[in-house]
Amino acid sequence: MSLLALKAAGITLGAPLxxxxxxxxxxxxxxxxxxxxxxxxxxxxxAMAGLAELTTGDITRRRGLVIGYLPQDMPQNLAPLTxxxxxxxxxxxxxxxxxxxxxxxxxxxxxxxxxCMADLSxxxxxxxxxxxxxxTEPDLLLLDEPTNHLDLSRIGLVQRWIAxxxxxxxxxxxxxxxxxxxxxxxxTLFLRDSQSQAFALPFTQAVAALDEADAATGRQHxxxxxxARQLRRQAAKLKNIGINSGSDLLVVxxxxxxxxxxxxxxxxxxxxxxxxxxxIRLDASEARARALISVAPCAVTVPGGRVLFQCPQLWIVxxxxxxxxxxxxxxxxxxxxxxxxxxxxxxxxVRAAPTVVAGIADQGLCGLxxxxxxxxxxxRRFDLGDQxxxxxxxxAGIALPLQTTPIRALSGGQRARxxxxxxxxxxxxxxLLDEPTNHLDxxxxxALEDELVTKASATLLVSHDRSLIRTVGTxxxxxxxxxxxxxxxxxxxxxxxxxxxxxxx
Numbered sequence: 139m140s141l142l143a144l145k146a147a148g149i150t151l152g153a154p155l156x157x158x159x160x161x162x163x164x165x166x167x168x169x170x171x172x173x174x175x176x177x178x179x180x181x182x183x184x185a186m187a188g189l190a191e192l193t194t195g196d197i198t199r200r201r202g203l204v205i206g207y208l209p210q211d212m213p214q215n216l217a218p219l220t221x222x223x224x225x226x227x228x229x230x231x232x233x234x235x236x237x238x239x240x241x242x243x244x245x246x247x248x249x250x251x252x253x254c255m256a257d258l259s260x261x262x263x264x265x266x267x268x269x270x271x272x273x274t275e276p277d278l279l280l281l282d283e284p285t286n287h288l289d290l291s292r293i294g295l296v297q298r299w300i301a302x303x304x305x306x307x308x309x310x311x312x313x314x315x316x317x318x319x320x321x322x323x324x325x326t327l328f329l330r331d332s333q334s335q336a337f338a339l340p341f342t343q344a345v346a347a348l349d350e351a352d353a354a355t356g357r358q359h360x361x362x363x364x365x366a367r368q369l370r371r372q373a374a375k376l377k378n379i380g381i382n383s384g385s386d387l388l389v390v391x392x393x394x395x396x397x398x399x400x401x402x403x404x405x406x407x408x409x410x411x412x413x414x415x416x417x418i419r420l421d422a423s424e425a426r427a428r429a430l431i432s433v434a435p436c437a438v439t440v441p442g443g444r445v446l447f448q449c450p451q452l453w454i455v456x457x458x459x460x461x462x463x464x465x466x467x468x469x470x471x472x473x474x475x476x477x478x479x480x481x482x483x484x485x486x487x488v489r490a491a492p493t494v495v496a497g498i499a500d501q502g503l504c505g506l507x508x509x510x511x512x513x514x515x516x517x518r519r520f521d522l523g524d525q526x527x528x529x530x531x532x533x534a535g536i537a538l539p540l541q542t543t544p545i546r547a548l549s550g551g552q553r554a555r556x557x558x559x560x561x562x563x564x565x566x567x568x569x570l571l572d573e574p575t576n577h578l579d580x581x582x583x584x585a586l587e588d589e590l591v592t593k594a595s596a597t598l599l600v601s602h603d604r605s606l607i608r609t610v611g612t613x614x615x616x617x618x619x620x621x622x623x624x625x626x627x628x629x630x631x632x633x634x635x636x637x638x639x640x641x642x643x
Contacts, residue, residue: 206276260287294636497566501573
């Protein structure tokens with residue numbers, strides 16, 4: 139028996155987010171929901187959780203179905219609570235002991251369980267919220283970006299936790315982490331404004347199947363239109379003959395052929411053309427220096443002088459795409475800060491060549507003045523007139539009404555695309571990227587990857603995105619055991635982090 143079923147479901151908010159969606163969720167399903175930012179993924183989860191209404195269609199839930207819903211952001215009412223109290227608040231009456239079991243399952247340390255949620259890192263908040271969802275013993279888990287704010291070790295913990303769920307527990311997950319979707323999901327729904335597609339395949343295989351299905355639809359559409367044009371040509375010939383001969387039979391035949399052509403044209407389904415959230419292009423200037431970045435042997439320390447790790451002599455030359463690997467807390471941010479200081483001309487163990495033009499993207503999007511508008515930011519920092527600025531912003535996915543809105547009002551995805559537009563207009567020959575895909579949807583991630591690989595610009599990248607690391611990286615620096623060393627592949631690091639026990643965090 140199914141847990142939940144959607145029939146001809148649709149939601150319209152100004153424009154259709156999705157329509158005519160038929161979907162059935164069975165016990166044990168592991169379903170990924172994929173779509174660009176702002177195209178209805180979160181809204182669909184909310185509708186299934188009973189927190190939003192469908193515009194059209196129906197939702198049928200099994201009698202007694204218990205749904206656990208994890209929202210993208212922590213609700214403000216949880217901020218003053220401790221993780222223990224937040225989980226106890228939704229535990230079955232008289233069964234507070236279940237809270238500690240749920241917190242144990244997510245390996246949340248005892249010393250964090252009685253701190254305010256507001257004082258915890260985003261990663262620990264995420265795991266505490268997941269424990270809060272799980273304590274209700276749901277039949278269906280609806281998880282919206284469960285890996286937000288998590289490093290690889292915590293992502294590995296969540297993957298192991300999902301693998302240990304009871305076999306009958308169903309899971310629907312929205313995530314931009316492609317490797318995570320491949321590891322945990324066996325079905326994939328591509329949510330579209332019309333003609334959504336579902337495949338009984340994990341994400342990467344489903345993408346290939348979707349491309350094939352779209353291509354087949356496009357070929358059939360062309361055949362249908364060709365047949366309609368042929369019918370219209372036949373109708374035109376018969377019409378001329380009928381007019382000249384005065385034959386009523388030919389006039390009727392002409393009308394029938396025209397009607398058949400119109401029916402074929404109306405039924406013909408064009409290949410899906412996604413409404414892009416904006417093009418990502420990173421224009422790069424030519425690098426003339428042999429070594430753009432050089433690092434002298436040094437000890438990387440915290441401001442108080444404590445040594446984080448030893449660094450050997452290193453270089454980054456044009457075309458290098460270096461990925462800096464290491465768990466949280468080992469010193470990646472300090473190393474990135476040294477590189478950023480060198481780019482500003484500060485003397486230190488890291489030096490930047492005079493010809494370096496730097497493009498810097500940080501995970502907190504701190505380079506964007508929250509009080510500025512996108513239009514004001516672009517016209518002030520670059521030699522662009524009003525109309526070229528508007529065109530560039532629209533091309534990056536910032537619609538006209540948002541171009542004069544304070545940047546603080548933009549979504550995370552829109553701000554990430556604005557940051558990448560600023561990078562492109564800077565025309566750097568060296569990119570310093572700290573978690574650049576944190577707020578990007580899958581479409582944006584793939585576009586960024588293509589740009590970095592195609593432009594062959596020098597890059598220093600810090601990321602927990604396994605797909606990005608594997609696709610973009612040509613060199614890998616691993617901070618491990620108090621030393622930075624260059625390794626041939628990121629796979630040993632990724633494997634260790636995914637299996638890393640909480641006691642080592």
